[in-house]
Each structure stands twice: as C-alpha cells, then as structure tokens.
Amino acid sequence: xxxxxMAESYELSISPxxxxxxxxxxxRLAMVGLVIILVLWGATLLADHxxxxxxxxxxxxxxxLPVGSYGHWLGTDNFGRDVFSRIVWGGRxxxxxxxxxxxxxxxxxxxxxxxxxxxxxxxxxxxxxxTDLFFAFPxxxxxxxxxxxxxxxxxxxxxxxxxxxxxxxxxMVRAKTLALREEPFVESARAAxxxxxxxxxYHVLPNCLGPVIVMATLGMAxxxxxxxxxxxxxxxxxxxxxxxxxxxxxxxxxxxxxxxLIVVPGLVIMLAVLGLNFLGDGLRDALDPRMPTGR
Numbered sequence: 340x341x342x343x344x345m346a347e348s349y350e351l352s353i354s355p356x357x358x359x360x361x362x363x364x365x366x367r368l369a370m371v372g373l374v375i376i377l378v379l380w381g382a383t384l385l386a387d388h389x390x391x392x393x394x395x396x397x398x399x400x401x402x403x404l405p406v407g408s409y410g411h412w413l414g415t416d417n418f419g420r421d422v423f424s425r426i427v428w429g430g431r432x433x434x435x436x437x438x439x440x441x442x443x444x445x446x447x448x449x450x451x452x453x454x455x456x457x458x459x460x461x462x463x464x465x466x467x468x469x470t471d472l473f474f475a476f477p478x479x480x481x482x483x484x485x486x487x488x489x490x491x492x493x494x495x496x497x498x499x500x501x502x503x504x505x506x507x508x509x510x511m512v513r514a515k516t517l518a519l520r521e522e523p524f525v526e527s528a529r530a531a532x533x534x535x536x537x538x539x540x541y542h543v544l545p546n547c548l549g550p551v552i553v554m555a556t557l558g559m560a561x562x563x564x565x566x567x568x569x570x571x572x573x574x575x576x577x578x579x580x581x582x583x584x585x586x587x588x589x590x591x592x593x594x595x596x597x598x599x600l601i602v603v604p605g606l607v608i609m610l611a612v613l614g615l616n617f618l619g620d621g622l623r624d625a626l627d628p629r630m631p632t633g634r
Contacts, residue, residue, distance in 0.1 A: 362625040369621020375614030379607075383430035392421035394428040394581045403597040414599045416589065422600065426607055429581035434611070436497055436566040437559030443501025445555050448508020453539050453547065455509065456516025463513070470506035478503055479565060483574065491574045493582070496566050504558065511554060515547040549626040556619035560612040567608050583608050 363369055382389050391410070398419030406414045413423040455466035473481075482499050489495045519525060520543065528538050569575040570584030578585060583604045590600030 359625040363621050366621040366624060368617045369624075372614040372617025372619075372621065375610055376618060379430055379611055379614070380434060382427050383434055386427045386431065390421075390424035390427045392424040394420060394425045395579055396420060403593065403600075405597070406599045406603075413603055414597070416586075416600055417593060417597075422603055425581040425586060426583070426603060429583050429586060429604075430607070430611075432493055432576055432580065432582040433563055433566060433584070433608070436493070436500070437562045437615070439497040440500040440504065440562035440566075441555045441558045443498070444505040444558065445508050445551060447502075447505035448510075449512055449544065449547070449551065451505070452509040452512025453516050453544050456513040457520055457535065457539050457543060459517075466509065467513070470509055473503065473506045479568065482565065482569065483572070486569065486574045491577055493576050493580075496569055496575045500562055500565055504562070507558070508551060508554060511550055512544075512547050515550065516543055519543050519546055550623075553619055553623040553626060556615055556622055560615035560619070563608065563611055563615075 398415065400419065401408075401411075401415055402417050402419045404411050404415040404419075406412070408414055411421050411423070413421070413426065415421055416425070451466050455463045481503050485499045485503070486495055489499065516539075525538060525542055528542050533542070566575055567582075567584030567587070570582050571588045573588060576582035576585045578589060586604040587601060590597070590604070593600050
C-alpha cells in the first residue's frame, strides 16, 4: 500500500469530530482564542477565589490608586474599589450576555429558518419579509429604542439583543434547509412516513448546526460589544453593579487623571471579542468539510 493510500485510509477511519478537532488544533490563532476564553471564563466562574477584594467595598481614603499599587495591582476607582475585583466579577455579567443573547436569537432563528425553508410558499415569504423588516432598522438603534421603552437593566439588555439578532440565524438556516430538503436522506424519511416535524427537527436541523455554531461564536462577540456599548450609554447594567461597559461609563470623568480606569476594562473587552473571533474562525475552518485536514 502506497503512502497516499495509507493517508486516505486513515482519513476515512477517523470520526468527523476527531477530524474537526485535528483541523482546529492546527490553527494557532484558534487555540489562542480558546485559551483566552477559557481563562476569562475560569476567572469569572472562580471569582470568589480569584478576586482579592469585595467589588462593592469602598475605600474612600485610597481612591484612584494607579496600577501596581500595594494590595490593588490594577489600582482603584474613584470610590476606592478594587479594579481587578470589579473586572473579574463584571465578567460574569458581560460573558453571560453573550451566551443568553445567542441562546435566544439562535433558538428563534433555527425554528423560523427551518420552517421557512422546508415549507416554502407563503410561509417562506412571510418569515423572510419579517426578517427584512428587522434588517431595515440599524440593529443598535433598534435595541436602544426598545430598551428606552422597557427600561435599563441587564435582563432587558439580554432580552432585547436576543430578539433583534435572530434574523441572521433564520436566513442562514433557511438557505441551508432549501438545499437539504431535496437530499435523498430527506426523501427517504418522507417515503418512510416520517412527519414534517420529525423531518425538520431530526433530519434537517442537525445538518444545519455546523454553520450555526460558527455564527453563534461570532455572535457572542457582537453581543458582548453591544451590551458594553449600551451599558456605556447608561442603558445596560446600572451602578454599582460591576460590568465592563458600565465601568467605562463610570471612568469617563477620570480619563486624564486615572487612565487605567478606561484602559483596563477596554483591554478586557478587546481580549474577549478577539478570543471569540479567533475561536469562531477556527471553528469555521474545522467544521467546513471542504477544508483539507492532512495527516
């Protein structure tokens, strides 16, 4: 057996998940993104042990301490609260926004997209016109308008962002469903007497999950940025609750006297978004069957 034949035999013998992990692990930027996200998530989940101070504890005798100060290695804010502790605890809110928003938008988009693509006709037309209506409004302006009506707060931010970002998932799943509904395995399921619901959610939908996972990863980055932007405008998490965007809002008045109050939360937001983008790009390459895996 030649070397090429051995390589082809090996490729056929490994599972798709193993093949995807091989492709993903060869992508250095994807692994960097994975490490960044794991570190950030680990720090927030273990905030009780990682944070050195209570994020709400004020020390009015030591406000605006610089980075590297004794006992406060990322300094303190204008109320003497430890910046590192607030960054760690604030990550729970910021990173949770990404997961909840993607969960809401992906669920709505998956359901409407597969129904639209499978049935076609007036159902498809109705769903696509609704998505066009959402796309006609700038997403951030629409979110600000709805939150202004509902009131500020983390729960409303997550709900609104989830409800205004589902059309992207719906369009992608619809396009994938249109291609899959004529495939032989779908025709076989239909001939075997499977119901439309079973065909859609047990045969078609699982084959749409690859690109959805990639879009969800990138969508988490966009949700974190949007939530931070809304909090910066005073429409998201309200003080004294720690959150990266609200920390930027609180630090506006001290940009010159204590620049670390702006730089530190900004860098953490940048790292989280960068890590998720690297991770999303790596997943896109790993889950694309057209990408070569090599030996």
